[in-house]
Amino acid sequence: MINRRSFLAGGAGVAAAAALGVPPVRAAARQSPLSDVFQLGVASGEPDPGGFVLWTRLAVDPVAPDGLGGMPNRPVPVQWQVAEDDRFTKVVRHGTEIARPEAAHSVHVEVDGLDAGAEYFYRFRVGTETSPAGRTLTAPAPGTLGRPLNLSFTSCADYQVGWFTPYRRMAEDEPDLVAFLGDYIYEYGDYKYPVRDQAGGECFDLAGYRLRHAQHKADPDLQMAHAVAPWTVVFDDHDIENAWAGDVPEQPDPPFLQRRAAAFQAYYENMPLRRAQRPQGAALHLYRSLRWGRVANLHLLDTRQYRDLYPCTGKSGTVGPDCAERFAPNRTILGDEQEAWLTDRLRTSEATWDLIGQQVFLMEMDWTTGEGKGYSNEGWDGYVASRNRLAAAIADNRRNGVVLTGDVHSHWAGEIKRDYQDPESPSVAVELVTTSVTSAGDGMDEYPNTKQLLAENPHVKFFNGRRGYVRARLTQDEMQVDFRSLSRVTEPYAPAYTSGSFAIERGDPRLHSA
Template structure:
């Protein structure tokens, strides 16, 4: 059972925090009794003013190589209940869903008719066992201006690269909402010197992706973060294959759309998504908006599925200023339909803040030290016209836009210019880039070339190269941002510290030191 007080004080009632004081062990040795079907924990997501999605997936053996979690090849009834209190004395809803083998025994309970801006607790029962309990929230009612949003966001969780302690530290902040901005899993095969051993090889089929998701969900720190608050998620490349772009894989891969369909299916099965996000083969509409009263709209974007191929080289990488293809007027990173949808959302928005949750650097960034310039054609620098259309919309509709970005395994913060070709161009938005959960190992606070990059990109104001997450508190008056970093993830339970803090004010798209 979870409350704000008891989640970390007691822990044992969760059925997943008993390891708080335990000595770390290799992942391959940590297996719960095979009679417990709730070894992947619970989660919730997609909050609306009157509803939320409750999720679990049954698995008696999370690392079973067939990806089916050691479950029998039959449908399993799963009872669920929703209560106003963590003791489940005041149950307001209950029901039964069927966990089916063709959906990897996952359950998505899509609730409606709940109270807006309310805290609830939920749990499941199946095969004679009761799941850990989770805490969730509904969004405030439309027009609500007094309810702050406490948001945490992160990206890039590579199981082999380290321990998921950033998830634990994020859960300790007790956010209202968690946004995950891509690379929830990594499709890679085994590393030569992993920090933790993963099960299975490279993800190529449905069994492989299901197995990789299950091992992530079985991690106790991951389970803490999923149980404390509702999540909203978007993918990046490693959720499917490194550096894929639209229908084109990184490597020659004849059955890529078949592989993509398998990855999409496993992604839906393992995330607290609505039926609207259920895949249709190799297609899944992931872009959508989450509204938090009149304080904030969170627009979740998909920069992978609809993008044009990488400029000039056809492969992701750094290109020079002579790569004129990146300026082509019809190039898009979002696709025409998603661009039109986002423009309409920004035009119609009445919230104080419009947050754009997406995957890759939106700001212009010269990655070449010293003379010469080099731009990543994988980020929005490879799709300049697409970026210009977005910044023009933000400017025209006078939105207080803050871009939330993942991908690069380090913290960054900067100001988005209306036109980077004009040195005097004004800022129209702020970009906050979260580091990774574990990807790229421990990292450093600062690298030898950090100051050079900051000097050559004066609109970029902050960098930190450790692992961690970002937490933000949004009100009508301001957005307070803390970059949270950990000194190490190659060993578990490192403390988190604030490596940078900023305040953003409505009508002033700039970073002010807190």
């Protein structure tokens, strides 16, 4: 007997061994048989009240140098099935999709017509081979408050510098939804002293990006996290190239827009995204909203594709003193269209919580201890007018705003002021910054200058420098937050511990220790 607990603990493959119970596709029978095609696992994403996206990508050799997973150059029929139980005795939807070589044999199934706020199980089949099973959920019906949201989020998974144990620990919490906030892969070539060897060199073309995604997806800890809950994702810089801004690359490239188009194509092929996010060359419309009944809206932003070039130096990641350019009123990190979209979403929101999932530090942060001040130009400190407009939209529309952030490879929590240039400015929202999955190695709980940084930035309330993720539980009255940390990722299977816990109360845009 396979129950829910054994499914989540690793029984998914056993549960999936049963036959699908739908007629095999005749075209498949006429082709030479394929075996072991589900080495990249399964995933679901983008839940709404009636359905979700199902994803898989066929591969018999995930690290094949051409990025095509060792698959033949022909279409392959893939059957899929959704059931109410993990034994698949109550099948409610099924069908067939074609995995095509021009899409790296990836499959995106947009399932609809299901019950709102419900748990489902899914799997795929090629010929006589059945995939592992996955668990997923639909969002609660619009306007309902009956189901809380158990959300986990993380960012920055560099394959070479550590093991993906944080994904496993996150899966063990059985979240309702996972938000990944950028740098799902790193485009870099080989490091001198890697913890794990990656396949391929620096990613420049479609084959390179496909190969990097495939090696990530073949990781069992990542597969476990994808199989346990639906995901929603946004990219950051390393999904394409370090420190790119708009149409400007960090370094002179092979034509950058050509490189970006290749990265976007591979990103879509390997993520459980809807057709609305299918790239058009070097453009990918990523910003969007997910609704979880009346409990929460999750607004997902793109802070890379539409931003102005970095101020003061023109180069990303520079920490330096103020320059007038930071404060220019027309500077934008979101672009005019996305900014107007987000303002409208906040204006019309009827949810208790408005979560803003994005990539880079939003709070003001003076990174220079002692005399003088120094700001990073890559985060919203380089786009002060954009930040002030967002803070005003949250405050003026009386939203319970919580910003979810990745990128900086450490845990942070603090309060967003309406205007940091005004010492009396009130807090209008909270920012929760997740650490990385592996990037920056093991880290440490506290760095030598941590206490001084917190003292000089009193709106920042918490720091932890280990790897891990954040989990949160949202109800109509309160958001409970745990920062989950691991002592090491340079060796596998470290336990997770809670390095900080906070509560955010409805109507009070401040952090309270839990």
